[in-house]
Every structure is written in C-alpha cells, then in structure tokens.
Amino acid sequence: MRSAAPVQVGDAPVTEVVLLVSPGFWPVDIIGLHTAFGLIPGVKLHLVWKSTDEVMGFPTFPARPTTTYDDCPRDVTVLYAGATDGAVFEDAETLEFLADRGSRARWVAGSCTGTLLLGAAGLLRGYRATTNFQAAHLLPYVGATHAPGNVVEDRNRITAGPATGGFEIAFRLIQDIYGDEAAREAILQAEYAPSPLFNVGTPELAGPELTDRARARTAPAIQSLHEIMKRTSARLLLKHARR
Secondary structure, eight states: OOOOOOEEETTEEEEEEEEEOOTTOOHHHHHHHHHHHHTSTTEEEEEEESSSSOEEETTTEEEOOSEETTTSOSSOSEEEEOOOOGGGGGOHHHHHHHHHHHHHOSEEEEETTHHHHHHHTTOOTTOEEOOOTTTGGGGGGGTOEEOSSSEEEETTEEEEOSTHHHHHHHHHHHHHHHOHHHHHHHHHHTTOOOOOSSSOOSHHHHOHHHHHHHHHHHHHHHHHHHHHHHHHHHHHHHHHHTO
C-alpha cells in the first residue's frame, strides 16, 4: 500500500486531514483531532460530505461541511471517521469514497463506531482495532480483530474509543508526521491531562452494575447497528469472493 506523505510547501509540510461530517455525526468524536491538527501551520482540514449543505450532528449540533467527495483531495494524509447515523453505513457513495481515499492515505483513523464505518468500507479486514465497548463485539463482521486498549494501532490503521480517543489519535499522528516535540506541544496546547470526576471510564473500572445500566441504555441503537453489520458482513464476503 502506498502512503501519501505531506506535500512540502517552502519549509512547512502540507498535511491533508479529512474528517467525515455526515448527518447524525457525533461531534465529540472528531473535535479533538480537528482541534489538535487545526492548530498546526500547514495543515489543511477538510470536513467532507456529499454536499456543503448544513448537516445536523448528534444530539443537536448543526455543522457545514467544507468540501464534497468529488472536490476532496485525492491523496490525503489522514482519513478520519467518528460515530455517525446508521444509514451512512449502507450508503454506497460514502463507502466508495472512504475506500478510495483510505487506500492511499498515510493514516486511516476512526473512533467510536466510526471504526465500524471504516470497516464497512473494507478498510479493516485483517487489522486489529477497537471501538466503544458496547460495539466491540461487532468488529469481526468487518474482518477486524478486537484488541484491548483505548487506542489500537496496527500498521497505518489507528482506532479508539469515543470522546478522548480523538485527541489521543491526533497526538500519535502528530508525533508520526511532525515528531515528538510537536506531539508534546499539541498535548500542552490542549492542556490534555484527563482527571475524571469518577474513575469509571471503562467497564472494568465501572464494574458490572453501572456497565449493565449503560449497555441497557444503548441497547436499541446497538441492536440496530448489529443488524446493519450482519448485512455489511454479507456484502463484504460477497465482494471478497468475487475477487
């Protein structure tokens, strides 16, 4: 696989960072990476969707994409997806776009169920990956193996759980592209030193009672996604068999 390196413009590299902003996207998953890279000179951020019309993020977060699939750069440094509405997982145009840009990207990254969306585009077959704990059991449907950890890196695929995962992915990619000192400064600029009110941010820390309540609250959405992933698996297997 060919990786796209940053394009040199004078003394500063131009890094093309593409973030999917689709109807129903979760801003919490993308804002960390968007902010960390956006503070670096020479970075071009692209919020991409089918059109540049306003879309509504979840739960209520209006946003306007900055470019379309057709106008997005062909060779990108980072392709990134966070959680989004289930309908996007079966949108042929979106899956084709992700598969195309992901095939040449230096890094393919996803957090929360954005990981599964990348998998639906065929980008995680044979890779170790993670997602949020409620959906980790769905990774085999896209040919991925679930690995423990809030951030999982396998070759040029990097995935994470929700919320802080976007920041943590960003810091690792900044380290790869710009070096250790740039990553240290990015962490400092964000004052990234999490100190949660309660240390219950994983099922292991939360214990079974709280974890069961959290699972019950998201069960309908996860069940719907499970059905989508079963259809996705059948489509990917058929596509693979035809090769």
